[in-house]
Amino acid sequence: MPDKPKVAFYWCASCGGCEEAVVDLAEDILGVVEAVDIVFWPVAMDFKRKDVEAMPDGSILATLLNGAIRSSEQEEMAHLLRRKSKVMIAFGACSHLGGIPGLANQFDRERIMKYVYEDAPSNVNEKKTRPVTAFKDNGRVATLPELREGVRSLDQVVDVDYYIPGCPPTPKIVKNAVGALLTGNVPPKGATLAPDIALCDECPRKDSKPTDLSFAEFKRPHLAAIDPEKCVLAQGFLCMGPATRGGCEALCIRGNMPCSGCFGPTSRVKDQGAKMLSSLASNVGAKEENEIDRILAGIPDPVGTLYRYGLARSLLRKKVT
């Protein structure tokens, strides 16, 4: 046992889907368990923070951390695990890019707290009670982590060695990443462990994508039927494929849904949302301002659509004023 490399899994601001992704390895997980010693995995095993604190620095081969960083506790755990690990891996879209929680960066903390604890229609909170970081009761003090102003990707908090993209990462890329890690056959630090080419390249409908797109309208998947054979974008549905890294083998497209961009951009793109905006808008088939606006009105929420997973890791990172 002591000779096996040690691995830790941890979750921060996440939904649990990334934990499922580990289980999605199915029988391959047996190989992983065989090869490594899992020393910390709150969702599945009963090790505590103090157990991690007791480990020597750098004694864990790799920590796979999923979820974005929103609270002081998540930040502390990220620092702790960073210190204890040789390799820190941002696992999944939230850790990699801020993910869905990152969309909260469109609102300041006060607005979120006020809505959640006071204004939400399902609330009964006449005293407008809000959580506090320390509360004294019967001489004992109960504490809660502090909610930070905004959501951050893992690499905005600690040094990250590799990224495993996806919401959640697919079994194939997880398996490849773990395999590379255990054999030491790893790419240069900072790499995203997935192909560095746009999703369209591996899309089964690639051949039906026209050279020149021209949008007369944008359709939405819940309001119109998608032809299961043709390029989704060519049909007028907003597909993030052209601005998104491949590696998922076009899972959503195979399920007849457009790509929503969870693998993030390729290494040559700084800002996934801006790049996709550029591609989409350029191909609007109108020249008059009013007509352009009418077509673009088919994208009712540009931030939520183009930065669905990447707002925290975009150039602006958050609402600026």
Next chain:
Amino acid sequence: MNPQGNPPAATPGDWQPQIAAFFCNWCTYTAADLAGVSRLKYAPNIRVIRVMCSGRVDPQFILEALVKGADGVLIGGCHPGDCHYVEGNYKMLRRFRLLKRMLADLGVEDDRVRLEWISASEGDKVRTVVNDMVEKLKALGPLRLPERLKAWDREIGPEEVKSHA
């Protein structure tokens, strides 16, 4: 600065807006040149970047200019129908329409990013547009995104913080 990243108010008088200007080689850049040789005086707040076409202006350039400290971004292209490459200015116009909506959602004021059609003979329009934009930015005040983001990063412990470049 407080953790919300609100920069201190600039001392009136000493702050000048900085504008990153992407000018098309075939029209607005030539117009700016014409303004120069015609000895037209206009506000010295623009830093001109010559591009071959307004269609070359990637929205990433605009965001990056703001993140690196520009208070505003001005894009100058050929009048509709006059693009040297036929369609480039239309592509820019379409991106601009969606980008403006997105920037509004992210709290960037309307006057900070501006698209103008200025032909090679309209040196005077360069002057009026730049002067007008400088006035509007002065009314808005500094954007100071680098300082805001730095202040925001201070919310989390200073050691080991690695802001993405």
